[in-house]
Amino acid sequence: MRLADPIKDLGLDLSSEQKTKLVKFSKVLLQWNKKTNLIARGDETRVFPRHILDSLAAASFLVGDKVFDIGSGAGLPGLPLAIACPQKKFTLCDRMKKRTHFMRFVIANLGIDNAEVIEAPIEEIVSMGKSYDCVVSRGVGRAADLWPIIESVIAKTGRLIVYASTQSFGEELIDDSVGKVSQGGPHICSAAVEIPGLNKSHWFHIIDKER
Numbered sequence: 001m002r003l004a005d006p007i008k009d010l011g012l013d014l015s016s017e018q019k020t021k022l023v024k025f026s027k028v029l030l031q032w033n034k035k036t037n038l039i040a041r042g043d044e045t046r047v048f049p050r051h052i053l054d055s056l057a058a059a060s061f062l063v064g065d066k067v068f069d070i071g072s073g074a075g076l077p078g079l080p081l082a083i084a085c086p087q088k089k090f091t092l093c094d095r096m097k098k099r100t101h102f103m104r105f106v107i108a109n110l111g112i113d114n115a116e117v118i119e120a121p122i123e124e125i126v127s128m129g130k131s132y133d134c135v136v137s138r139g140v141g142r143a144a145d146l147w148p149i150i151e152s153v154i155a156k157t158g159r160l161i162v163y164a165s166t167q168s169f170g171e172e173l174i175d176d177s178v179g180k181v182s183q184g185g186p187h188i189c190s191a192a193v194e195i196p197g198l199n200k201s202h203w204f205h206i207i208d209k210e211r
Contacts, residue, residue, distance in 0.1 A: 006196030038074035049197030055080040057193040064133020071140040075103040082115040090115040138163040143205040162205040
């Protein structure tokens with residue numbers, strides 16, 4: 001009988017060291033959550049599937065080498081993805097000091113060498129003129145709202161990945177006049193990934209800057 005491996009069920013082949021870091025991260029998250037509100041109290045009993053596995057579900061959609069995590073909060077999804085994808089460079093952004101302090105603590109103590117943290121609002125990051133191959137967003141807002149804010153920092157062949165609660169988003173993107181889909185313009189699609197341990201799928205809204 002095959003032992004359950006929820007990480008492998010997501011299509012990821014991680015080393016024992018990577019899996020250990022993910023488990024340690026979940027434990028540190030629970031410890032800090034006792035004094036700092038990082039995740040909902042109701043999620044504490046299911047932190048690994050709800051936050052770690054759910055974050056990892058976007059791994060197969062990542063493109064390029066430089067990934068920007070908008071409004072990272074407790075380092076989700078950026079830190080689990082950084083652990084799973086050591087060949088990519090992750091920049092995690094949040095405006096709240098307690099959250100950035102936590103993320104920097106995790107990075108230093110778990111030795112996540114491919115991740116950095118910036119304490120600033122999204123608008124300030126955009127004004128820096130940096131470019132990223134991939135932008136990820138979990139629990140921040142709709143793709144339709146984020147696209148006009150973040151489009152300028154996405155590389156020409158880059159991608160925006162938004163964790164979503166529903167399948168459909170194409171019409172709202174067009175109706176809100178956010179980067180209207182035209183010949184040669186952004187390509188939008190939806191994809192679902194089943195999250196082990198949660199008995200449900202998480203939808204992803206993906207916008208490729210160019211077709």
